[in-house]
Amino acid sequence: MLRLFNFDNGRLKEQTPPEDQFKQAVAKAAWIDAHDPSDSERAQLQAFLRTTLPESDDVEEIESSARYFTDHTGVHVRSLFLAQSEGRHSTATVAFILQSERLITLREGALADFRLLRMRARRGQVAAHSPQELLVLMFEQKVENLADALEDIHRKLEEVSYLVLEEIDSDLENAIDQLAKLEDSNGKIRLCLMDTQRSISFLQRHLRNHPELQETAREIMRDVDTLMSHTTFLFDKINFLMDSTQGFINITQNKIIKIFSIAAVVFLPPTLVASIYGMNFQHMPELNLQLGYPGALCLMVLSGLAPYWFFKRKGWL
Numbered sequence: 273m274l275r276l277f278n279f280d281n282g283r284l285k286e287q288t289p290p291e292d293q294f295k296q297a298v299a300k301a302a303w304i305d306a307h308d309p310s311d312s313e314r315a316q317l318q319a320f321l322r323t324t325l326p327e328s329d330d331v332e333e334i335e336s337s338a339r340y341f342t343d344h345t346g347v348h349v350r351s352l353f354l355a356q357s358e359g360r361h362s363t364a365t366v367a368f369i370l371q372s373e374r375l376i377t378l379r380e381g382a383l384a385d386f387r388l389l390r391m392r393a394r395r396g397q398v399a400a401h402s403p404q405e406l407l408v409l410m411f412e413q414k415v416e417n418l419a420d421a422l423e424d425i426h427r428k429l430e431e432v433s434y435l436v437l438e439e440i441d442s443d444l445e446n447a448i449d450q451l452a453k454l455e456d457s458n459g460k461i462r463l464c465l466m467d468t469q470r471s472i473s474f475l476q477r478h479l480r481n482h483p484e485l486q487e488t489a490r491e492i493m494r495d496v497d498t499l500m501s502h503t504t505f506l507f508d509k510i511n512f513l514m515d516s517t518q519g520f521i522n523i524t525q526n527k528i529i530k531i532f533s534i535a536a537v538v539f540l541p542p543t544l545v546a547s548i549y550g551m552n553f554q555h556m557p558e559l560n561l562q563l564g565y566p567g568a569l570c571l572m573v574l575s576g577l578a579p580y581w582f583f584k585r586k587g588w589l
Contacts, residue, residue, distance in 0.1 A: 273306075273307045273308060273309065273310075273313070274298070274304060274305070274306055274307075274309060274313050274316075274317070275304075275305040275307065275390070276288075276289070276297050276298060276301040276303070276304060276305075277301060277302060277303040277304075277305070277393065278300065278301060278302050278303075279302050279400060279401060279402075282399055282400070282401050283393075283396050283398060283399060283400075284302075284303070284389075284393040284398035284399075284400050284406065285393060285396075286390065286393055286394060287301065295316070298316070298317075298320060299320065301374060302373070302374050302375065302402075302403055302406070303374065303375045303376075303377070303403065303406055304317070304374065304375070304376045304377070305377050305379075305386065306325075306376065306377065306378045306379070307379055307380075307382075307386070308379075308380050308381070309378070317376070321345050321369070321376070322345070323343075323344070323345045325367075325378060326350075326367055326378065328380065331350055331365045331367050331378070332365055333350075336470065338350075339351075339470070340470065340471070340474040342478075345369060345371070346369050346370050346371040346372075346376075347368075347369070347370040347371075347475075347478050348367070348368065348369055348370075349367075349368040349370070349407075349471050349474060349475065350365050350366070350367045350368070351365065351366055351368065351411075351414075351467055351468065351471045352364070352365055352366075352463060352464045352467040352468075353365070353366050353379075353383050353385055353414060353464065354383075354384075354385075354417065354418060354421060354460060354461060354464050355381055355382070355383055355384070356384065360453065360456070360457070361421070361456070361457040361460045361461070362460065363460050363463060363464060364379065364380065364381050364383060365379075366378070366379040366383070367379070368407060370403060370404065370407055370478075371403065372403075373403065374403050375403035375406055375407055384417065385410070385413060385414050385417055388413065388417070389410065389413060404479060404482055404485055405482075405485060407475070408475070408479070408485050408488050408489060408492075411468060411471065411472060411475075411489075411492055412488065412491075412492055414464075414468065415465075415468060415492055415495050415496060415499070418461050418464055418465060418468075418499060419495070419499055421457070421461055422458075422461060422499060422502055422503065422506070425454055425457055425458055425461070425506060426502075426506065428450070428454060429454055429506065429509060429510065429513070432447055432450050432451060432454070432513060433509075433513055435447050436513055436516055436517050436520070437513075437516065444517050444520055444521050444524075445521075447513075447517050448514065448517050448518070451510055451513055451514050451517065454506075454510055455507070455510045455514075458503055458506045458507060458510065459507075461499075461503060462500065462503040462507075465496050465499055465500050465503065466500075468492070468496055469493065469496050472489050472492055472493055472496070473493075475489060476489050476490075534580075534583060537579050537583075538576050538579050538580050539576060540579075541572075541575030541576060541578070541579065542572035542573070542575050542576045544575070545568060545571050545572045545575055546568075546572060549568050
C-alpha cells in the first residue's frame with residue numbers, strides 16, 4: 273500500500289487522489305509511505321526513482337555501510353523500530369530514502385510509530401515544512417514512543433517486584449516467565465536506541481545546512497543517552513529479581529527436601545525394629561513373651577519420637 277502526504281501551510285496532510293491521477297500525485301508527494309507494497313507498487317516506485325528498491329534481506333543487514341549511505345537517489349537510512357504482536361515486542365527495519373524534495377519510507381508490518389503519525393496528521397498536529405524536518409520528527413517521535421515503552425516495562429517490573437518480594441505464596445514460576453518477557457522487551461528497546469544513535473549521527477552530517485534540525489538532532493541524542501542509562505538500570509533490576517526469584521524457589525525446594533530427610537530419619541529406627549522382629553528365626557526369645565507384640569509397637573513409637581525430640585531440641589525443625 274502506498275500512502276501519499278504533502279505539506280499544507282506547515283502541516284502534514286494525507287492525500288487520497290483518484291486512481292487516474294495517482295501517478296501525478298506520487299510525483300508531487302512530499303512523503304511516500306510504502307507499507308507492504310505489492311509487486312505493481314514496487315515496480316511503480318522503482319520506475320519513479322530509477323533504481324531498485326531494497327528487498328527484505330538487504331534491509332535487515334546490520335553493517336553500517338549497508339544501513340547508512342548515499343547514492344544518486346538520495347540519503348539512505350535503515351533504522352529499527354519497535355513493533356508488538358501477540359503481547360510480545362519485536363523489531364522491524366524501516367528503509368528511509370531522503371531526497372531534497374521528498375521522503376520515501378519502505379516497511380513491512382504494522383508499526384505503532386507510523387500509525388500514530390498518520391493519526392496526528394489527520395488532526396493537523398504534525399508541523400513540518402520539509403522532508404528533512406519530517407524525517408527528524410519521525411526519529412523524535414520514535415524516541416518518545418521508546419520512552420513510553422520503557423515506562424510500561426518499569427511499571428510492570430514494579431508489579432513483578434511486589435509479587436516476588438512482598439506477596440505471600442506467590443506464583444514464582446509465573447514471575448520468572450514475566451521477567452523473561454520484560455528482559456526480552458528491554459533488550460529490543462535498547463537495540464532500537466543504539467540503532468537510533470547511529471542513524472542520528474549519520475543524519476547530522478547531512479543536515480549541516482539546517483541548524484535548527486541539527487539542534488533537534490542533538491536533543492534526540494541526549495534523550496537517547498538518558499534512555500540507554502535507564503535500560504541499564506532495568507537490566508540490573510530484572511537480573512536482581514530473577515536471582516531473588518530463583519533463590520526463593522531454591523529455598524522452597526530445600527524445605528521440601530528437608531521434610532523428606534527428617535521423615536526418613538524419624539522412620540528409620542521404627543523400620544529397623546520392625547525389620548528385626550520380622551525375621552523368621554526359630555529361636556527369638558521375645559516371640560514367646562505375652563506382651564512381645566505391644567512391646568515391639570511401643571519400642572517402634574519411642575524410637576521414632578526420640579529423633580524427632582532431638583531435632584526439635586536442636587532447633588532443626
